Amino acid sequence: MVSASKGFRWSVVVFVAVTLIYTGAAYVYVTPPPRESLFRLYVLGEEKMFEHYFPDENATVKPDVALRWYVGVTNLMGSVQCVAVKAKLGNATTQSPSGADGTPAPVPALIELRRVLLDNETWEIPLAWKVIEVRQDGAVVSLVLDVNGVEVEPIVHAISGENFRMMFELWTLTPGSGDMSLGWIDRSSGERRATWLQVWFNVTAT
Amino acid sequence: MSSCLNEYVERLHCHSSQGLRGHELESESSNSSLSSRLSFRRGGSLGMSRLAEAIVASLVLLSACSTAAASSALNPRIMGTNGPPIDEAEQRLRLAYAALNAADELGVSGAEVSVLANRLNNALDLLSDARVFEKIGNGTAASEYASRSGAISDSVREDAEDFGERTSEALFSKRFAIFALAPVVGLIGAVVFYLAYRGRRRPSMEKILRMGIRRKQEDG
Numbered sequence: 001m002v003s004a005s006k007g008f009r010w011s012v013v014v015f016v017a018v019t020l021i022y023t024g025a026a027y028v029y030v031t032p033p034p035r036e037s038l039f040r041l042y043v044l045g046e047e048k049m050f051e052h053y054f055p056d057e058n059a060t061v062k063p064d065v066a067l068r069w070y071v072g073v074t075n076l077m078g079s080v081q082c083v084a085v086k087a088k089l090g091n092a093t094t095q096s097p098s099g100a101d102g103t104p105a106p107v108p109a110l111i112e113l114r115r116v117l118l119d120n121e122t123w124e125i126p127l128a129w130k131v132i133e134v135r136q137d138g139a140v141v142s143l144v145l146d147v148n149g150v151e152v153e154p155i156v157h158a159i160s161g162e163n164f165r166m167m168f169e170l171w172t173l174t175p176g177s178g179d180m181s182l183g184w185i186d187r188s189s190g191e192r193r194a195t196w197l198q199v200w201f202n203v204t205a206t
Numbered sequence: 207m208s209s210c211l212n213e214y215v216e217r218l219h220c221h222s223s224q225g226l227r228g229h230e231l232e233s234e235s236s237n238s239s240l241s242s243r244l245s246f247r248r249g250g251s252l253g254m255s256r257l258a259e260a261i262v263a264s265l266v267l268l269s270a271c272s273t274a275a276a277s278s279a280l281n282p283r284i285m286g287t288n289g290p291p292i293d294e295a296e297q298r299l300r301l302a303y304a305a306l307n308a309a310d311e312l313g314v315s316g317a318e319v320s321v322l323a324n325r326l327n328n329a330l331d332l333l334s335d336a337r338v339f340e341k342i343g344n345g346t347a348a349s350e351y352a353s354r355s356g357a358i359s360d361s362v363r364e365d366a367e368d369f370g371e372r373t374s375e376a377l378f379s380k381r382f383a384i385f386a387l388a389p390v391v392g393l394i395g396a397v398v399f400y401l402a403y404r405g406r407r408r409p410s411m412e413k414i415l416r417m418g419i420r421r422k423q424e425d426g
Contacts, residue, residue: 007404
């Protein structure tokens with residue numbers, strides 16, 4: 001009788017212990033840990049490699065020379081995301097985008113492309129562009145570009161046509177606010193992150 | 207606007223003829239001299255009347271212009287940058303995306319999310335085309351593309367909400383079942399332990415009893 005009572009008491013202890021352990025394991029199972037959320041942004045040359053961005057690797061662009069790049073975005077956020085890639089023309093003094101406070105470069109976009117991306121999906125955007133016209137006002141050079149068949153006149157100038165840069169910004173649509181903004185909110189830290197790229201080039205009229 | 211003006215002209219004509227009848231119309235022989243005579247003889251009252259008519263006319267014209275401006279602003283045609291249909295389609299697309307994102311986070315199957323994402327991309331493409339049409343000044347096409355985009359967005363939003371609701375219910379049932387199993391698993395563990403405990407105790411009890419019987423037999 002004494003042993004049965006002792007066995008029962010131990011059984012109650014085992015019941016409580018097993019219940020608690022199971023509950024903990026179940027909680028871990030149904031609540032996956034927050035993983036790092038990010039995007040990958042890259043620019044490839046005409047052969048879809050990290051090279052040959054310019055003919056003969058010469059970063060001095062001449063008018064009517066067609067350039068073909070590929071801008072890629074991979075969604076590693078863990079859920080479907082609506083993204084926009086903005087291509088902008090800047091010069092040496094153009095303020096670069098800031099990932100810390102989500103401030104984009106203060107120049108209008110040459111082209112903006114949007115897409116809804118599934119988790120782990122990569123979207124590669126062909127970007128065909130060329131300088132149609134080089135306008136010179138003394139030493140100040142401004143451009144007229146053809147970007148994916150659309151003629152654009154950027155507001156940016158450069159002295160002697162040097163140090164232009166093509167910038168690519170990744171924007172996302174935040175579901176809660178409904179606004180497109182530079183970068184994204186990292187779920188694990190709650191902080192805003194941003195990614196952007198730039199390719200420097202010079203322009204000559206001849 | 208033209209109808210307002212016509213109405214105004216009619217009213218003005220009516221007022222004017224009433225005014226002529228109401229005032230001393232001594233001679234109907236010459237209409238040309240009538241006004242000068244009237245203005246001479248009844249210069250004060252008629253002058254005021256014309257001033258009043260001019261004010262009324264100005265007010266009517268002003269209100270007609272403001273009505274036209276207001277109707278232009280509210281007209282669902284593309285006006286300038288991002289007219290109402292495009293803005294509305296954009297808003298509907300954002301709502302659809304929010305619903306799709308929420309459904310995906312809830313755990314709706316990848317295949318269903320993929321189908322909805324493709325449809326939403328179609329809506330995005332149509333909206334992009336609408337912007338191009340707007341830029342080249344084809345408001346009708348822009349409006350049509352924007353409304354098609356909005357219709358797709360609405361259907362995506364509805365489907366995403368349905369999928370999300372269904373998945374949410376299934377998820378709740380699954381979680382409830384998982385946590386409801388906790389006491390059952392605990393009970394099974396306790397019973398197994400108890401049986402094992404008793405199973406381990408029985409041979410030792412039998413051994414003690416046998417020893418007691420042997421001692422009694424030896425004593426006896």
